[in-house]
Amino acid sequence: MSSVQSDVKCEQCGFPEAWEVFDCGTNEWTVDCPRCGYHESWKHESYFSNGHLERGVNEVLYSAGAYCAKDLETGIKKHGGLPETEVEEVAAKMRDDIASGKLSPESYVPRYNFDTHEVTELVGQVPSGDEAQAEKGRNPMTP
Numbered sequence: 001m002s003s004v005q006s007d008v009k010c011e012q013c014g015f016p017e018a019w020e021v022f023d024c025g026t027n028e029w030t031v032d033c034p035r036c037g038y039h040e041s042w043k044h045e046s047y048f049s050n051g052h053l054e055r056g057v058n059e060v061l062y063s064a065g066a067y068c069a070k071d072l073e074t075g076i077k078k079h080g081g082l083p084e085t086e087v088e089e090v091a092a093k094m095r096d097d098i099a100s101g102k103l104s105p106e107s108y109v110p111r112y113n114f115d116t117h118e119v120t121e122l123v124g125q126v127p128s129g130d131e132a133q134a135e136k137g138r139n140p141m142t143p
């Protein structure tokens, strides 16, 4: 056991099942949202410097989109956030990769609108809170 994972509500889009992971080895804590790409991390590296307590580094990445690329051969899913400038490009490439059979049709790319807080599907089916709840009912994490 090196990390603890739990569900947390996404600060950016409100998705109820963003992943909160605490790594016991590095004392690093991260939140990643599979729906809009929001990412937050916190390193617990507090130390004293010249008599002041320096707290760990908190980094927040407000993404304009996300991607979930599921490899059709290995079944491995890759997730990440995307900056505004890359959303369309990655979406176009993913459409091609799904069409050519490289990626599973379960792959997706959403765009996040900072003004309306809406998540728009560009490619595939982006998870909504309701679906995540239903899936959790079918495959409970804890027995």
Ligand SMILES: [Zn+2]
Residues within 6 Å of the ligand: 010, 011, 012, 013, 014, 015, 018, 033, 034, 035, 036, 037, 038
């Ligand atoms: Zn989110």
